Every structure is written in C-alpha cells, then in structure tokens.
Amino acid sequence: MKNRNVVTKRDILILLVIFAGLIGWAVITTHSKKAAKAVIIVHSKVYKVVSLNEEKTFKINWKGKYLMTVQVKNGAIRAKNSTCKNKICVHTGWISKDGQSIVCVPNHIIIYTEGAKPASCDLMTTQ
C-alpha cells in the first residue's frame, strides 16, 4: 500500500481555518435581530401569518385532520404539541429571532419568523 499520512501539519492548519470560518458563520447567523411575525406553511401553502406581539395558542388543522398546536408568547413561537412521531418540531423549542424556523417533515409544516420591517403596507394594515 502506498504510504499515506493520517494527519499532516498542513491538514490541521486547513481544518482549523475551516472550523474558524464555520464558527464565525454560525455566530453571524444567530446574532440577528428579533422577528416581528411568523409565517406558518402547511403543505407548501401559507396557512397563517401570526404577529409575535400577541399571546395565543391555536391548532393547525389540514383537511379536517389535527396536526399541531402552536403557541405564541412574549415575541416567540413554538410548536407546543404535534402528531408526528419523533417530535423534532416540539424539541426545537421557542424561536424568536429573524430567520429561524421550525420544521416538521412528517406533517409538512414549516414555521419561520420574519423581520421587523413589514413586506408591504397591506400586510401591516390587515394585522
């Protein structure tokens, strides 16, 4: 067998650079601003847009079938309960920052937050 190294000094250097870059990327994405509203998408369609300033709990039903209970409180949103098997959406917990999301693959539900600035005047006035 040709003699190949397991780890060389250059490898460690490259890995450190990659690692530092990734940590920087992660830090930048988490330290973003608070979100104003959350968009709930069920089966690729916008199901509901909720403002995060209010406090409420509601159920998501799709074609008469109960899928998920969503709770909004203190500018954050979470999936309180879900009918899916492994409850990844519930374990995600509260999300409040802009650009975060809760994804439930078995139920085809995506909840994502949007920034403080409204997309258009119409959206603002209807809320």
Added chain:
Amino acid sequence: MSVSKKVSIYGMLVAIGSAIYVVESFMPFPLPLPGARWGFSNVVLVYALPFTNIEWLLAVVIGKALIGALISGKIFTPAFFMGISGSTIAALTMFFSYKTFRKAGMIFHSVLGALSNNVVQVLIGAQIVSSWMIFGYLPYMEILGVISGSANGIVAGIMLKRMKVMR
C-alpha cells in the same frame, strides 16, 4: 484481486457500515433537524479509499444505506433519501480528492467528504420540505461535520496503518 475476494471484502465493508449506521441511530444528535446524523458509518468509505475503484465504492454506499435503513426501519423516509444522496456525494468527493491531493492526510479527505455530504443533505432536505429556511442549520451541521469527519479520518487512517490491506 480476484472477483470473489473483492465481493467478500466489500461485503464485509457493507456489513460493518450498516451495523454502524444502526448503532449510530441510538446516538443523540444536537440539532433538531430530521435525517441529520453524525455519519460515523462513512468510516468504511474512508477505509476503502486506497484500494477501491469508483464502482465498488458506490456499491458500498448504496448497499450500506439500503441495508442500514432496512434494519433501522427508516427506508424510503426523507431521512433515508437525505442520507443516501449525502453519502453518494461524500464518496465521490473523497474519491476524487484522494486521487488529486496526494500529499494530504486521510483526515483531509474525510472532512471534505463530510462537508459536501452536509451541503447535499441540506439541499435534498430543502427539496423535501420545499423551503430554503432549512439552510439556517447548515453552519451548525458543517461544524458537527468537521468533528465527525475528523473522527472518521483518524479511525480509518489508523486502521489502514495497522491492518494489512488486501489488494
């Protein structure tokens, strides 16, 4: 290497890979993302790099993903498709990086494979849930990918050094 010897060696790699795949599904993963996993079963791909060619490597990938998913009951779920596409790309990346970067160590190829694996997994996941929001998880997945990729590279490299590789 005769064909029967090849079949036995690659069969063993598939068996080890799917066993690790099943055991790995009991390990907790710190990210709330469906189908995301550590990817330690890809250690057999790294191990196979020095003596394989591309057809046999892809055979190991597909056999490992199919048998592992059959045993753990995840076959044809979104996680299965994310896993199989990810490890196919990882195998191709590692193969070509092994052929190209002759001075780099095993750990480098392994980490490169892990990074490409995660990118493709997130791409497939975005197709499944038809949303790009899932890309927010990519940096964290890549950090964990670097960790598990280095672990794979070290384990496979040490195994290659200590064990006689049949050619």
